[in-house]
Amino acid sequence: MVDRGHLGTMPLGTERDDDSYLDFVEGVRIFNQAQVSSVVAQKSAEAIAEYEARTGEKVATIEKIREVLDPVPVVATRNRLSRTSQEMMWEKVIETYRKREPELLRELEIADRSGPGSVEYDPNFKHPDYFAKVEFHIQPGNYHADPLAGYIYHYGTKVFFTGRNNNDDVQRSAVMSSPLPKDGIVRRVLDQACSVGQSTTAWKERFPQAEVWGIDAGAPMVRYAHKRAVDMGLDVHFAQRLAEDCKFPDNYFDVVYAFIMYHEVPQHIMKAIIRETHRVLRPGGVYIIVDFPTRGPNGKASNPASDYFRDFDTHDNGEPYASDFVYSDFHGELRKVFSEVIENYEGAKTFLPMRVCYK
Numbered sequence: 001m002v003d004r005g006h007l008g009t010m011p012l013g014t015e016r017d018d019d020s021y022l023d024f025v026e027g028v029r030i031f032n033q034a035q036v037s038s039v040v041a042q043k044s045a046e047a048i049a050e051y052e053a054r055t056g057e058k059v060a061t062i063e064k065i066r067e068v069l070d071p072v073p074v075v076a077t078r079n080r081l082s083r084t085s086q087e088m089m090w091e092k093v094i095e096t097y098r099k100r101e102p103e104l105l106r107e108l109e110i111a112d113r114s115g116p117g118s119v120e121y122d123p124n125f126k127h128p129d130y131f132a133k134v135e136f137h138i139q140p141g142n143y144h145a146d147p148l149a150g151y152i153y154h155y156g157t158k159v160f161f162t163g164r165n166n167n168d169d170v171q172r173s174a175v176m177s178s179p180l181p182k183d184g185i186v187r188r189v190l191d192q193a194c195s196v197g198q199s200t201t202a203w204k205e206r207f208p209q210a211e212v213w214g215i216d217a218g219a220p221m222v223r224y225a226h227k228r229a230v231d232m233g234l235d236v237h238f239a240q241r242l243a244e245d246c247k248f249p250d251n252y253f254d255v256v257y258a259f260i261m262y263h264e265v266p267q268h269i270m271k272a273i274i275r276e277t278h279r280v281l282r283p284g285g286v287y288i289i290v291d292f293p294t295r296g297p298n299g300k301a302s303n304p305a306s307d308y309f310r311d312f313d314t315h316d317n318g319e320p321y322a323s324d325f326v327y328s329d330f331h332g333e334l335r336k337v338f339s340e341v342i343e344n345y346e347g348a349k350t351f352l353p354m355r356v357c358y359k
């Protein structure tokens with residue numbers, strides 16, 4: 001099979017036609033976001049106003065919002081385009097990499113034994129049910145069950161970011177704009193739920209002398225992350241471990257980092273991860289979190305339609321815990337253990353809010 005080269009650090013599909021197909025899917029996503037969604041905003045506001053005027057009833061609960069908005073033609077079209085383009089994307093990405101699966105598996109095996117850096121994973125790893133019974137973002141096989149899941153997820157995020165992240169630009173700008181411990185000392189960094197390691201390698205680029213770790217629940221994720229780091233010549237350590245039980249000693253890290261992890265775990269695990277992070281962070285260390293904005297329990301968006309679109313991920317895109325996270329008292333939980341919590345760090349260069357916690 002021909003290796004068609006890379007786009008940034010991501011291997012291209014096996015055949016030109018596959019990349020072309022995926023380019024089209026990316027275009028559908030751009031069209032849906034840019035063109036359809038603006039009409040959707042206007043038509044949903046009209047439908048809600050019409051319903052409230054006709055019935056005298058407020059459209060407040062998510063069930064009621066769904067009842068009113070699901071039948072609006074442009075909303076249904078937007079939902080269908082989102083869901084179907086996601087399904088088309090996974091199907092083609094899996095198909096294209098499957099065509100050269102033996103080569104890709106061999107590449108991972110060679111990388112397992114190569115440096116710089118290291119990878120640790122366990123074929124008998126016990127995945128918790130909250131993780132193993134979900135296909136996040138409707139990715140078939142989730143983050144752990146397909147040995148090519150790292151390759152597949154990486155291409156999936158290329159389509160998700162619609163071409164704006166081909167060189168890890170999103171993760172890089174968040175890492176490079178993250179604040180440091182107040183004494184400026186950074187000897188050890190932990191990247192929780194590192195996935196394919198795009199933030200982990202950015203931390204190593206920022207602090208070449210530091211000991212940098214990326215941990216993730218999925219073995220295919222850390223294997224692919226390690227392969228990527230080897231290709232980049234970066235000495236990073238990856239391990240298959242849970243963020244809530246990460247096995248590092250107390251007070252080990254100067255910086256702990258979590259980029260879009262929390263909305264993918266249930267509430268009791270969110271709380272356990274906060275406690276575990278506090279344990280492994282040294283006094284004066286900093287915990288940096290980039291994730292969805294949270295509204296607090298019973299918090300409602302000013303416009304009910306935005307609650308509806310917020311809930312789309314949970315309802316249709318394999319993100320069962322995302323809405324619970326958005327309506328959680330996340331900052332209250334962080335304040336229980338950290339001495340200082342900044343909810344919206346202004347120096348952040350990221351598409352989502354950055355929280356900064358000092359121990």
Ligand SMILES: C[S@@+](CC[C@H](N)C(=O)[O-])C[C@H]1O[C@@H](n2cnc3c(N)ncnc32)[C@H](O)[C@@H]1O
Binds near residue numbers: 143193195200242261
């Ligand atoms: C959206 S991705 C994170 C993206 C990544 N942090 C980055 O910088 O691009 C979510 C990741 O969280 C991992 N994950 C989910 N629950 C976890 C847990 N409890 N402990 C460790 N990793 C977890 C998944 O395997 C997946 O790779």
